[in-house]
Amino acid sequence: PEKGLKDYYKNYFPIGVAVNPRMVQPGPDAELIKTHFNSMTPENAMKMGPIHPEENRYNWKDADAIADFAQQNNIKLRGHTLCWHNQTPRWFFTDSTGKTVSREVLLARLKRHISDVVGRYKGKIYAWDVVNEAVPDAGPDLYRKSKFYEIIGEDYIEKAFEFAHEADPAAQLFYNDYNTENPSKRDRIYQLVKKLKDKGVPINGVGLQAHWSIYEPSAQELEASILKFASLGLKLQFTEVDMSVYPKEHERRDHRDTDKSEFTPEMDEKQAAQYKMVFDLFRKHRDKITGVTFWNLSDRSSWLDNFPVPGRKDYPLLFDQNGRPKKAFDRVVQF
Numbered sequence: 001p002e003k004g005l006k007d008y009y010k011n012y013f014p015i016g017v018a019v020n021p022r023m024v025q026p027g028p029d030a031e032l033i034k035t036h037f038n039s040m041t042p043e044n045a046m047k048m049g050p051i052h053p054e055e056n057r058y059n060w061k062d063a064d065a066i067a068d069f070a071q072q073n074n075i076k077l078r079g080h081t082l083c084w085h086n087q088t089p090r091w092f093f094t095d096s097t098g099k100t101v102s103r104e105v106l107l108a109r110l111k112r113h114i115s116d117v118v119g120r121y122k123g124k125i126y127a128w129d130v131v132n133e134a135v136p137d138a139g140p141d142l143y144r145k146s147k148f149y150e151i152i153g154e155d156y157i158e159k160a161f162e163f164a165h166e167a168d169p170a171a172q173l174f175y176n177d178y179n180t181e182n183p184s185k186r187d188r189i190y191q192l193v194k195k196l197k198d199k200g201v202p203i204n205g206v207g208l209q210a211h212w213s214i215y216e217p218s219a220q221e222l223e224a225s226i227l228k229f230a231s232l233g234l235k236l237q238f239t240e241v242d243m244s245v246y247p248k249e250h251e252r253r254d255h256r257d258t259d260k261s262e263f264t265p266e267m268d269e270k271q272a273a274q275y276k277m278v279f280d281l282f283r284k285h286r287d288k289i290t291g292v293t294f295w296n297l298s299d300r301s302s303w304l305d306n307f308p309v310p311g312r313k314d315y316p317l318l319f320d321q322n323g324r325p326k327k328a329f330d331r332v333v334q335f
């Protein structure tokens with residue numbers, strides 16, 4: 001059989017991919033997953049909105065299809081995500097008259113949600129992103145002013161971890177966030193996680209999303225993150241790796257040049273070099289890294305298509321629009 005990414009990396013760490021329920025139906029996507037990946041994360045299917053659309057109704061179908069595929073094919077499964085300010089239904093925060101609920105009610109809802117979802121996949125999901133993106137991008141604050149924070153207070157985070165731990169004491173519990181190479185945000189995530197750890201909150205790891213571009217981060221910035229987060233003594237995973245061919249919004253200098261939506265030979269080359277740089281560092285720090293997951297399967301479809309710029313296609317992954325390995329793939333497996 002064809003040698004897959006996971007085979008090249010079998011002595012390093014599991015290689016994962018974010019999937020939607022269509023991809024696990026028989027077909028080329030499912031084959032690509034089976035060849036290259038030994039870990040999966042549901043891209044959306046286990047988020048609050050999709051899985052718990054109404055207070056007394058769960059939609060298990062899509063999440064179950066993904067969990068079944070993982071089990072049948074001996075692929076590890078990460079759960080994503082139990083508590084996030086996005087993709088959370090309005091009902092969560094309001095009562096039947098539309099009034100915002102109290103701290104007690106919201107905590108009870110969070111507890112029920114987490115015990116039901118974690119409980120259902122107990123033994124099938126080895127790691128959960130318990131709280132996602134709780135730290136603001138800029139400013140001095142540790143806590144994003146989300147509804148969870150406003151209604152419950154800062155202890156919503158430790159409560160979420162406690163609820164998850166009660167529901168599956170064997171699952172590894174992660175705090176997950178992005179922009180972790182930004183020095184200010186990196187420090188504030190570090191402080192938040194350190195506080196949790198020092199308090200005895202059942203947290204096992206930090207997930208660094210890694211929504212990067214062919215222009216950033218630099219090797220120095222990335223290595224600084226790896227060393228800083230590893231110093232917490234927790235597990236470290238790269239949970240949502242992709243490499244946009246466009247500069248991130250805040251450093252886009254020339255919109256005209258970057259909005260053509262073509263994958264140029266220059267982008268191909270620059271992306272291969274950037275992927276090589278980050279995987280060289282991942283391998284160098286294999287003793288600290290317990291998983292690397294790509295956010296989507298191939299350039300045929302990525303969450304970065306039309307985001308953040310409507311009408312713009314992106315090419316952030318190792319496989320092209322036909323599922324064939326790109327130059328970046330070759331660089332990642334040549335070592």
Ligand code: XIL
Nearest residue numbers: 043044080081132178209211240303
């Ligand atoms: C994204 C999905 O890929 C999209 O399909 C969805 O519309 C929005 O969310 N950080 C996360 C992921 O933790 O859950 C997000 O996934 C991407 C950014």
